[in-house]
Amino acid sequence: MDAELIREQFLSRLAHYKDESLKHLIAAIPDREPKKHLYDLVSIYPLRGGKGFRPGLCLSTCKIFGGTESEAMNSAIAIELYHNAFLVHDDIEDESEDRRGFPTLHAEYGVPIALNVGDAMNALAIMPLMNNILSLGPQLTWQVFKEIQHMALESVEGQAMELGWRSENNCKLDDGDYLRMILKKTCWYTCIHPIRIGAVIGSRGQVNPDIFNRFGYYLGAAFQIQDDLLNLEGEKAKYGKEIGGDIQEGKRTLMLIHLMNSGSAEENEEIKNYLLLPRAERTPEKVQQIMDYMRKYDCLNYGRIAARNLAGAALKEFYTLFGAFPETEEKQFIENMIIYMINRDK
Amino acid sequence: MTATKKENQKAAPESETGASSLAEAATSVNGLSGLVGSASQIVLKAVGILEEEIARGIVTAKQVEEKLTDVPKIRSGKITDNVQFNDLFVRFRKDAHEILDIIVDVVSATVQGAGKISSQLIKIGTETKNEPVPVPAQQVPLIQVPGDMKAGEQKEFPITLENDDNTTEKIITFINTPLISPSGEQLYAGTLVFNPNPLTIPPGSKATAIVKIDIPANAKTGSYTCFIQAKDLESLKATLLLKVI
Numbered sequence: 001m002d003a004e005l006i007r008e009q010f011l012s013r014l015a016h017y018k019d020e021s022l023k024h025l026i027a028a029i030p031d032r033e034p035k036k037h038l039y040d041l042v043s044i045y046p047l048r049g050g051k052g053f054r055p056g057l058c059l060s061t062c063k064i065f066g067g068t069e070s071e072a073m074n075s076a077i078a079i080e081l082y083h084n085a086f087l088v089h090d091d092i093e094d095e096s097e098d099r100r101g102f103p104t105l106h107a108e109y110g111v112p113i114a115l116n117v118g119d120a121m122n123a124l125a126i127m128p129l130m131n132n133i134l135s136l137g138p139q140l141t142w143q144v145f146k147e148i149q150h151m152a153l154e155s156v157e158g159q160a161m162e163l164g165w166r167s168e169n170n171c172k173l174d175d176g177d178y179l180r181m182i183l184k185k186t187c188w189y190t191c192i193h194p195i196r197i198g199a200v201i202g203s204r205g206q207v208n209p210d211i212f213n214r215f216g217y218y219l220g221a222a223f224q225i226q227d228d229l230l231n232l233e234g235e236k237a238k239y240g241k242e243i244g245g246d247i248q249e250g251k252r253t254l255m256l257i258h259l260m261n262s263g264s265a266e267e268n269e270e271i272k273n274y275l276l277l278p279r280a281e282r283t284p285e286k287v288q289q290i291m292d293y294m295r296k297y298d299c300l301n302y303g304r305i306a307a308r309n310l311a312g313a314a315l316k317e318f319y320t321l322f323g324a325f326p327e328t329e330e331k332q333f334i335e336n337m338i339i340y341m342i343n344r345d346k
Numbered sequence: 347m348t349a350t351k352k353e354n355q356k357a358a359p360e361s362e363t364g365a366s367s368l369a370e371a372a373t374s375v376n377g378l379s380g381l382v383g384s385a386s387q388i389v390l391k392a393v394g395i396l397e398e399e400i401a402r403g404i405v406t407a408k409q410v411e412e413k414l415t416d417v418p419k420i421r422s423g424k425i426t427d428n429v430q431f432n433d434l435f436v437r438f439r440k441d442a443h444e445i446l447d448i449i450v451d452v453v454s455a456t457v458q459g460a461g462k463i464s465s466q467l468i469k470i471g472t473e474t475k476n477e478p479v480p481v482p483a484q485q486v487p488l489i490q491v492p493g494d495m496k497a498g499e500q501k502e503f504p505i506t507l508e509n510d511d512n513t514t515e516k517i518i519t520f521i522n523t524p525l526i527s528p529s530g531e532q533l534y535a536g537t538l539v540f541n542p543n544p545l546t547i548p549p550g551s552k553a554t555a556i557v558k559i560d561i562p563a564n565a566k567t568g569s570y571t572c573f574i575q576a577k578d579l580e581s582l583k584a585t586l587l588l589k590v591i
Contacts, residue, residue: 066494137490137587175388180395204589206493210400217396218389309386 003343010336013329017059017076018052020069025077028128041109041117042124045084048100053223053337054079058194060330061212064322065202071135072201074128075144079194081128082148085121086155086189088114093163094249095279140205144197147209151193158185165252171272173257175306179221181252187220215321218314223341225307228253230344232291232300247287250275254306255299259290262297307341314338487584489574491559494591498563506554509547519544519577520555525588527568537561538572538586565590 029042055076062072090096091104092111098104106114129148132141161181165173195216196209231246232255246253260271271293274286294300315338325331495501509516520540525533539558547553569589576582 133488137488139490176391176395179388179392180399183392183395183399204493213396213400214393217392221392306386306388309388310392313386313389313392 003339006336006339007343010333010340013060013333013336014052014056017056018050021052021055021059021073021076021080022046024073024128025080028077028081028124030124037109037113038117038120041105041113042120044105045087045099046080048102050080050084050100052080054083054190054194056333056337057191058198060333061195061198062202063198063330064325064328064334065199065207067198067202067204072198074132074135075148075197075201076194078125078128078148079151079189079197081121081125082152082155083189085118085125086159088118088121090159092118093159094251096245096249098245136201140201143200143205147193147197147200151189154184154188155186158182158188161185162252166250166275169272169275170252171260171268171275173252174261175254175257178252178254178257182221182224183217186224187217190223191220192216211321215314215317218310218317219338219341222307222310222314222338225254225303225310226341226344228255229300229303229307232294244284244287244291247290248279248282250279250282253303255294255303256290258299258302259294259297262299263293267293311338311341314341488587489584490587491589494589495559495561496591497561497565497567499561501559502556504554504556506552507545507547508552509549512550515549516547517544518547518555518579518582520574521577522574522586523572525570525572525586527566527570529566529568531566531568531570533562533565533570535572538574544577559588561590567591 025046026043029039032039058076058079059069059072063069087099088105091099092106092114096104097107102108104114105117109117125148129141129145132144136144158181162185164170165181192213193216195212199207199212200209228246228251231253232244247256260268263271271290274282274290277286315335318335318338322331322334491501491503493501507518520543522535522538524535525537537560539560541556541558543555545553545555567590569587571588572586574584574586
């Protein structure tokens with residue numbers, strides 16, 4: 001199939017999942033005061049046009065396994081609310097300036113208000129999970145709760161790992177450390193749990209969700225590495241964040257970790273000293289120097305190959321897990337997602 | 347945590363062949379050709395990490411589960427965080443009065459084809475002829491029969507009831523309403539049969555009844571609901587959900 005066709009097909013289906021889940025998510029926001037400093041702000045990040053990967057994976061998997069979109073909708077919007085809460089809080093913790101092409105919430109409204117909006121999103125995510133009792137019954141509702149509990153805990157543990165590395169200026173990391181961190185911080189909640197939850201709901205609890213762990217991990221890891229690559233070499237207009245922002249934040253990406261294990265002793269000392277600087281002192285010139293070192297040691301290519309290998313492993317798992325199912329739009333969507341993940345430019 | 351330069355170079359991703367034709371078709375134009383089936387170092391590393399993390403998670407989950415389901419420990423009053431437990435389940439309590447606790451126990455694994463049924467804890471308050479103890483509406487449990495059924499299909503599953511009263515024998519006569527779907531379709535009440543019925547539960551012990559579901563051959567598809575209760579026992583009530591495909 002032509003690459004452009006795959007892309008169009010995928011984005012069209014993704015837009016459907018995104019629009020449907022967004023509609024329900026917005027409806028879940030209370031229409032009452034305080035609006036100006038809370039509820040009006042809750043919808044800002046979701047309305048900025050997130051990709052909708054998570055609800056897409058959850059809703060499509062549910063349908064593949066025999067359920068309907070509406071049966072998985074409560075869980076999909078709960079995941080999306082948690083995701084947006086993570087983003088608001090992560091932006092504060094990372095001191096990020098841009099999110100989806102606009103200033104981050106805390107940059108626009110201040111840290112206290114942004115923190116509270118993130119807390120509200122976490123609180124709002126509970127209601128759709130409670131509403132599951134009406135459509136799914138107690139057993140499935142409880143199972144979804146357990147999935148969400150694990151998802152949320154793993155994500156904050158992963159974030160703690162990454163923040164700890166930065167706080168202690170840890171420069172002695174390897175690929176394994178990175179893979180463990182993104183498993184916890186990103187993969188569980190971006191891919192593994194949306195798929196697990198969709199399959200559990202669709203099969204009415206008959207499918208063992210553990211079979212999706214590898215697939216979701218490979219897919220999520222490929223996604224994260226590609227995201228980090230775009231941060232280094234993408235176009236800001238498409239990507240929506242400042243290019244090179246991760247270097248300025250001191251984020252330990254696979255490419256930076258590869259650099260820290262490839263440079264000379266002198267270069268490594270320079271990199272370590274750069275990472276010790278407060279963010280405001282990491283000037284564009286210094287960021288450029290790190291970029292130059294990355295090019296020198298072919299770090300971007302290292303990341304590209306890793307992302308493609310992980311995507312290849314995800315494809316293999318996909319054919320194992322989903323191969324026996326009929327060729328439906330939902331199945332095609334997930335297959336296309338793997339291809340899209342590493343070819344995307346935003 | 348530390349990695350040497352050599353180790354990282356060794357860990358450089360590599361590609362192999364072995365892709366399925368479908369995969370090749372899908373990926374040849376995207377630079378993924380030949381990567382399906384890849385056993386690159388980074389993928390192998392990822393597998394190892396995932397297994398480690400899952401093993402760690404299983405231990406934690408088991409600890410939580412044991413805490414939540416150790417009924418004898420809870421009843422003995424040794425558990426310290428009953429509040430959490432009560433928040434999660436509709437729980438029956440031991441109070442000054444005698445209580446008949448009925449646990450709809452899931453033992454589906456032992457009955458072929460039974461599927462699974464929701465774990466339920468149903469509170470049955472002590473009642474006299476003059477003073478029935480109704481179950482609050484929000485505590486009427488929902489019993490879901492997972493595993494969709496088809497017209498003409500039969501399914502059986504056991505329910506185990508426990509009598510916490512150490513002095514009085516309990517006799518439970520199950521009765522149920524017809525099953526109805528949101529579109530107004532009905533399955534007659536005899537679709538559900540309890541055996542034995544009545545069920546006698548000696549003081550302080552358990553007894554098991556088999557619930558047999560026999561879907562009529564002409565049943566229409568849909569989600570059916572029925573109400574189950576025990577005859578002359580105000581406080582035993584449950585709703586059963588069943589999906590016919």
